[in-house]
Amino acid sequence: MRQSQRGQVDPFIVMDVMEAARRAEASGRHIVHMEVGQPATPAPAGARRALAAALEEPLGYTVALGLPALREGIAGLYRRWYGIDLDPARVIVTPGSSGAFILAFSALFDAGDRVALGEPGYPSYRQILRAMSLQPVGIQTRIEDRYQPRPEDLPTDVQGLILASPGNPSGTVLRRGELAALAARAGELGMALISDEIYHGLDYGAGFHSALEVTDKVFVINSFSKYFSMTGWRVGWMVVPESHIRTVERIAQNMFICPPHASQVAALAALDCEDEARANLAVYAENRRLMLARLPAMGFDRIAPPEGAFYIYADVSSLTDDSLKFAGEILETAGVAVTPGLDFDPRRGAGTLRFSYAGATSEISLGLDRLAAFMAAR
Amino acid sequence: MRQSQRGQVDPFIVMDVMEAARRAEASGRHIVHMEVGQPATPAPAGARRALAAALEEPLGYTVALGLPALREGIAGLYRRWYGIDLDPARVIVTPGSSGAFILAFSALFDAGDRVALGEPGYPSYRQILRAMSLQPVGIQTRIEDRYQPRPEDLPTDVQGLILASPGNPSGTVLRRGELAALAARAGELGMALISDEIYHGLDYGAGFHSALEVTDKVFVINSFSKYFSMTGWRVGWMVVPESHIRTVERIAQNMFICPPHASQVAALAALDCEDEARANLAVYAENRRLMLARLPAMGFDRIAPPEGAFYIYADVSSLTDDSLKFAGEILETAGVAVTPGLDFDPRRGAGTLRFSYAGATSEISLGLDRLAAFMAAR
Numbered sequence: 001m002r003q004s005q006r007g008q009v010d011p012f013i014v015m016d017v018m019e020a021a022r023r024a025e026a027s028g029r030h031i032v033h034m035e036v037g038q039p040a041t042p043a044p045a046g047a048r049r050a051l052a053a054a055l056e057e058p059l060g061y062t063v064a065l066g067l068p069a070l071r072e073g074i075a076g077l078y079r080r081w082y083g084i085d086l087d088p089a090r091v092i093v094t095p096g097s098s099g100a101f102i103l104a105f106s107a108l109f110d111a112g113d114r115v116a117l118g119e120p121g122y123p124s125y126r127q128i129l130r131a132m133s134l135q136p137v138g139i140q141t142r143i144e145d146r147y148q149p150r151p152e153d154l155p156t157d158v159q160g161l162i163l164a165s166p167g168n169p170s171g172t173v174l175r176r177g178e179l180a181a182l183a184a185r186a187g188e189l190g191m192a193l194i195s196d197e198i199y200h201g202l203d204y205g206a207g208f209h210s211a212l213e214v215t216d217k218v219f220v221i222n223s224f225s226k227y228f229s230m231t232g233w234r235v236g237w238m239v240v241p242e243s244h245i246r247t248v249e250r251i252a253q254n255m256f257i258c259p260p261h262a263s264q265v266a267a268l269a270a271l272d273c274e275d276e277a278r279a280n281l282a283v284y285a286e287n288r289r290l291m292l293a294r295l296p297a298m299g300f301d302r303i304a305p306p307e308g309a310f311y312i313y314a315d316v317s318s319l320t321d322d323s324l325k326f327a328g329e330i331l332e333t334a335g336v337a338v339t340p341g342l343d344f345d346p347r348r349g350a351g352t353l354r355f356s357y358a359g360a361t362s363e364i365s366l367g368l369d370r371l372a373a374f375m376a377a378r
Numbered sequence: 379m380r381q382s383q384r385g386q387v388d389p390f391i392v393m394d395v396m397e398a399a400r401r402a403e404a405s406g407r408h409i410v411h412m413e414v415g416q417p418a419t420p421a422p423a424g425a426r427r428a429l430a431a432a433l434e435e436p437l438g439y440t441v442a443l444g445l446p447a448l449r450e451g452i453a454g455l456y457r458r459w460y461g462i463d464l465d466p467a468r469v470i471v472t473p474g475s476s477g478a479f480i481l482a483f484s485a486l487f488d489a490g491d492r493v494a495l496g497e498p499g500y501p502s503y504r505q506i507l508r509a510m511s512l513q514p515v516g517i518q519t520r521i522e523d524r525y526q527p528r529p530e531d532l533p534t535d536v537q538g539l540i541l542a543s544p545g546n547p548s549g550t551v552l553r554r555g556e557l558a559a560l561a562a563r564a565g566e567l568g569m570a571l572i573s574d575e576i577y578h579g580l581d582y583g584a585g586f587h588s589a590l591e592v593t594d595k596v597f598v599i600n601s602f603s604k605y606f607s608m609t610g611w612r613v614g615w616m617v618v619p620e621s622h623i624r625t626v627e628r629i630a631q632n633m634f635i636c637p638p639h640a641s642q643v644a645a646l647a648a649l650d651c652e653d654e655a656r657a658n659l660a661v662y663a664e665n666r667r668l669m670l671a672r673l674p675a676m677g678f679d680r681i682a683p684p685e686g687a688f689y690i691y692a693d694v695s696s697l698t699d700d701s702l703k704f705a706g707e708i709l710e711t712a713g714v715a716v717t718p719g720l721d722f723d724p725r726r727g728a729g730t731l732r733f734s735y736a737g738a739t740s741e742i743s744l745g746l747d748r749l750a751a752f753m754a755a756r
Contacts (some may be wrong), residue, residue: 003486003622007484009632011628052430058610095634106384111384111489131632132511232439234473234612250387250389253393
């Protein structure tokens with residue numbers, strides 16, 4: 001039976017690490033998980049209570065763009081977080097940020113179009129683009145630029161640009177002026193701008209700025225997955241220019257019908273649970289403090305400033321030229337799962353590792369002890 | 379800001395009817411809904427109980443292909459329903475059947491490929507294909523063929539074929555021999571076969587056959603939405619040939635990460651709630667009996683044999699050449715919302731209507747009274 005060209009997307013290399021970790025656990029070993037990009041905490045208690053109370057309702061299809069109250073609630077978040085007065089009609093509830101990318105790429109780009117993105121970056125950008133017959137164009141960023149692109153780095157022959165702040169795997173944040181300069185340059189070049197802001201809320205003093213603060217000509221993508229600790233619920237959102245609402249609505253009606261209704265009910269209640277989200281943030285902040293206090297001393301000293309999200313991205317090219325093998329050794333010897341950089345940066349990832357600190361502090365602390373012993377024994 | 383060509387998909391015409399119905403209800407009028415394609419019943423009680431009990435768990439990402447227990451449970455359904463011994467590894471849990479179509483089209487077709495489908499048919503086939511830079515090729519079916527294509531109708535210059543049995547809007551079922559002949563012809567022509575079986579379980583004596591009974595070279599798509607009454611939960615599945623599992627897994631990892639976890643928990647429990655599903659079916663059966671007893675006498679006498687699903691598709695071309703206007707009159711005068719055929723059949727839909735009988739019997743009965751009065755007064 002036929003197979004498409006575009007369906008031949010790259011495998012996730014991290015899956016090999018996760019599978020090895022699963023096998024180790026199945027054999028009775030304890031593994032510290034610094035490879036996973038999701039909180040260990042459940043959805044906020046208020047969100048779960050709201051859903052439990054709604055389970056007698058039919059929870060059939062919602063309208064394609066999401067529950068009106070949820071769209072209004074998300075618009076309210078933009079007032080609280082950024083001081084932006086956002087028309088809820090521009091807010092589109094999506095099946096996770098993944099669904100938002102599918103909608104954005106469908107609405108903005110035709111087959112063969114080229115879309116630029118920073119390397120290192122979230123691997124699925126590239127793979128979703130390919131599966132939709134679009135061409136990812138990597139921009140090699142520099143550690144001295146906090147792994148974020150400069151305006152002069154933007155290619156002149158592409159139709160779109162994806163920015164991510166805080167970045168994954170880097171955790172670095174674009175300043176307001178940097179966002180403005182990148183948005184202005186993208187506009188000059190006629191590129192559609194997509195701003196991935198899924199880690200907003202998870203910052204440690206650097207603050208965070210939405211691309212909406214500097215332009216309305218942007219698709220802003222966010223989610224309940226990270227700050228609100230709702231990864232498996234598959235509910236995110238996208239803010240689009242008024243000119244694109246109808247287009248996105250028609251695509252969403254056909255491609256998704258609607259985001260999961262139960263998840264929308266939970267997400268609506270989650271918006272009133274920022275206390276719980278902030279408590280989770282305090283845990284990440286302590287984890288990050290531990291990581292920064294100990295990783296450099298054990299040899300992981302070339303790291304991007306970890307300003308947001310829950311990741312530390314380390315240049316380990318002085319330690320190895322095969323990060324997959326190195327991660328395998330760390331797992332095998334120390335019982336700590338970490339992510340080799342290859343998924344994030346096809347060109348330089350053989351010399352980088354990502355450490356996630358989204359887990360419980362006790363686990364992070366134990367993992368650091370194990371990493372220190374591993375590095376001391378090398 | 380740029381817009382893509384492929385993003386310019388057609389609007390749903392039924393949305394205009396639904397919006398008019400909503401306005402009428404907002405003004406205090408009672409409207410009988412024969413336009414909606416979803417059960418009025420909630421998810422099975424056992425499914426809701428299972429989710430309520432799981433709400434203390436993290437419900438983070440699952441593996442991309444879905445909970446292993448759910449994949450096994452679905453494979454069990456193929457044993458019960460069709461006597462097929464299906465390897466659970468071939469079962470892929472998806473974010474609704476919508477997500478399954480996106481995965482199937484990504485795995486099978488490249489930009490510009492042509493995919494054949496029967497007209498009348500589910501409108502989103504065409505629109506999802508377009509949004510993915512693929513070309514829908516309509517096959518005009520005949521009422522004497524129960525609005526299903528014949529093998530000799532298949533175009534010879536297409537890369538794929540979508541079959542739907544029971545069909546939407548027709549409700550008609552392909553016999554086993556018909557499925558076999560169509561699959562064989564598609565194979566001869568090198569077409570990838572996709573079989574939409576979302577209404578399986580909802581039949582009234584005609585029985586139903588999976589394309590898997592006649593070939594393994596097929597993508598079979600189904601969902602918990604209809605038979606298990608879980609539309610808004612966005613959880614469906616797809617059975618693929620063994621040769622395509624890895625390809626689909628990689629695409630799913632990137633495009634969706636995973637189907638909604640809470641919905642998977644509910645769906646797993648729903649598999650043990652077939653009693654409740656059968657009770658819903660008994661309601662549809664009574665609704666169908668009422669429809670067939672009364673619609674022909676009032677003038678809706680050219681209908682496809684309504685063998686499955688919960689739709690009756692009527693040729694009303696002797697009554698109108700503008701089904702949208704006709705549906706508007708029925709709504710305005712009789713207070714009954716029905717669907718004009720234009721979304722299902724761009725060429726002949728101006729002369730057809732779809733009546734859904736997924737609602738409560740009391741509502742269907744009231745709607746039939748109103749329709750009878752409307753038709754008598756014409």
